Amino acid sequence: MMGEKRKIDARGSFCPGPLMELIAGMKAANVGDELEVLSTDKGSAADIPEWVKKVGHEILATTEENGVWHITVRKAK
Amino acid sequence: MKIVIVGGGMGGTILGNNLARRLHRELKTGKARITMLSASDKHMYQPGLLYVAVGSMMPDELYRDQASLLEPGIGFHVDPVETFMLDKRQVKTKSGAVHDYDILVIATGSRAIMQGIPGLAENAETFYTEETAVKMLKRLREFQGGRVVITVGVPHKCPMAPLEITFMLHDFFKERGMRDKVQLHYTYPIGRVHSLENVAKWAAPEFDRLGITYETLFNMKEVDGKNKVLKSEEGSSTKFDLLVAIPAHKGMEVVEKNGLGQNGWIPTNRTRLNMEGQENVFVLGDTTNLPISKAGSTAHFEAETLGENIAAMVKVGSAVRDYDGKVFCFIEAGKDRATYAMFNYTTPPDPKEPTRAVHWFKVAYNKLYWASARGLL
Numbered sequence: 466m467m468g469e470k471r472k473i474d475a476r477g478s479f480c481p482g483p484l485m486e487l488i489a490g491m492k493a494a495n496v497g498d499e500l501e502v503l504s505t506d507k508g509s510a511a512d513i514p515e516w517v518k519k520v521g522h523e524i525l526a527t528t529e530e531n532g533v534w535h536i537t538v539r540k541a542k
Numbered sequence: 543m544k545i546v547i548v549g550g551g552m553g554g555t556i557l558g559n560n561l562a563r564r565l566h567r568e569l570k571t572g573k574a575r576i577t578m579l580s581a582s583d584k585h586m587y588q589p590g591l592l593y594v595a596v597g598s599m600m601p602d603e604l605y606r607d608q609a610s611l612l613e614p615g616i617g618f619h620v621d622p623v624e625t626f627m628l629d630k631r632q633v634k635t636k637s638g639a640v641h642d643y644d645i646l647v648i649a650t651g652s653r654a655i656m657q658g659i660p661g662l663a664e665n666a667e668t669f670y671t672e673e674t675a676v677k678m679l680k681r682l683r684e685f686q687g688g689r690v691v692i693t694v695g696v697p698h699k700c701p702m703a704p705l706e707i708t709f710m711l712h713d714f715f716k717e718r719g720m721r722d723k724v725q726l727h728y729t730y731p732i733g734r735v736h737s738l739e740n741v742a743k744w745a746a747p748e749f750d751r752l753g754i755t756y757e758t759l760f761n762m763k764e765v766d767g768k769n770k771v772l773k774s775e776e777g778s779s780t781k782f783d784l785l786v787a788i789p790a791h792k793g794m795e796v797v798e799k800n801g802l803g804q805n806g807w808i809p810t811n812r813t814r815l816n817m818e819g820q821e822n823v824f825v826l827g828d829t830t831n832l833p834i835s836k837a838g839s840t841a842h843f844e845a846e847t848l849g850e851n852i853a854a855m856v857k858v859g860s861a862v863r864d865y866d867g868k869v870f871c872f873i874e875a876g877k878d879r880a881t882y883a884m885f886n887y888t889t890p891p892d893p894k895e896p897t898r899a900v901h902w903f904k905v906a907y908n909k910l911y912w913a914s915a916r917g918l919l
Contacts, residue, residue, distance in 0.1 A: 473833075474812075474833065475833040476833075476887075477812075477833070477867055477886075477887030477888060478833035478834060479737070479738055479739075479885050479890045479891070480701050480737040480738045480834070480835045480869070480883075480885070481696075481697060481701055481737045481833070481834075481835065482732065482737040482738075482833075483833075484731075484732045484733070485696055485697065485731060485732055485737055486697075486833050488696045488731055488732075488761060489696050489697040489790075492658075492696065492790075493804060493805055508739070512732065512733050515733060515759070516732065516733065516759055516776075519759055519776045519777075520761075520775050520776055
């Protein structure tokens with residue numbers, strides 16, 4: 466079954482920051498849901514995949530457009 | 543113009559007083575009316591709980607009668623809203639009263655949730671209510687030494703609290719002459735010791751200097767109380783003798799029950815602060831879903847923006863400015879030094895070396911807060 470798709474707009478978030486916003490979003494999501502994080506922090510392109518890999522979720526896409534990173538993650542467990 | 547403010551915490555109170563001053567003529571002539579609906583007749587200064595946990599403030603210093611803080615023009619009722627009828631521009635309270643509004647402000651706040659992590663409530667100390675802060679103080683006083691682990695839930699209120707309680711615990715044990723008997727171990731959900739990169743760059747070497755160990759990318763999963771082990775989502779675990787939790791928090795149940803926002807956070811426009819899809823409903827403080835710090839200063843600056851805008855809507859029919867994401871956080875670096883971080887949506891903070899002067903300003907602010915709530919500071 467397809468999970469839900471949700472967007473987390475973390476542009477301009479220095480604190481708590483895009484990764485913390487994603488972690489909060491993942492806690493509220495169901496297995497199979499896809500979350501797309503929008504971030505203006507280029508560090509997100511490295512630190513979000515690092516956490517996703519460590520916990521065992523899945524990165525579906527990472528793109529950058531006009532200074533905004535779009536990182537899509539699927540909750541795997 | 544009927545303005546209804548739901549919630550009498552920091553954001554609602556500052557906004558109510560700000561509006562009552564700006565609209566004092568309109569309140570006299572009946573052109574405007576301000577009603578505040580709150581769950582409590584008391585107002586708590588929540589940041590003071592951190593100090594109660596280490597014995598440097600007493601609980602009774604944290605409270606004032608809510609009515610004593612409000613401008614006389616505000617109609618204050620201890621009668622919390624239970625039903626939001628946005629299509630009818632009405633709210634219904636616990637007593638059954640129905641209030642019509644032209645402008646609604648929702649500022650109901652958030653609540654700490656210890657139950658989401660198995661074993662946490664039974665095995666950890668915390669300080670997000672008066673009861674738990676006093677319990678934590680007693681436990682700290684009885685503690686004879688061992689491994690103290692600080693753990694942080696997501697999302698959490700006041701992003702400086704994890705660092706502050708850690709530095710304050712260092713000084714608490716040092717002052718009691720037992721720092722050498724205590725191992726302080728800090729854990730944090732993301733890959734550095736604080737969300738703000740510049741704060742993390744300052745805090746990590748400070749931890750090293752004070753002999754505080756830390757583990758990052760650590761999101762608590764469960765607590766094994768029998769073996770005194772905290773386990774993480776990332777697969778690691780750490781032993782503790784005393785566990786101190788910064789719990790996750792959620793918006794209030796009434797927000798969830800009325801379907802206004804998942805987990806009690808209301809989708810909010812980041813500059814105009816209106817609820818998404820509702821032009822005349824505004825959201826303030828912890829209640830928003832904005833990706834910024836859930837802190838008193840956030841509620842304060844949002845309330846100032848909304849005060850100007852709502853008053854201007856009454857006077858000229860238009861808002862006058864945008865909220866820029868401004869946040870100002872003190873950072874206690876122990877019992878007698880502090881620094882601060884100020885930032886907005888576009889400019890990151892640049893914290894300076896902690897000083898005694900900033901600490902004393904924070905101590906003064908703990909008293910000056912009541913002037914702030916009255917809308918004077």
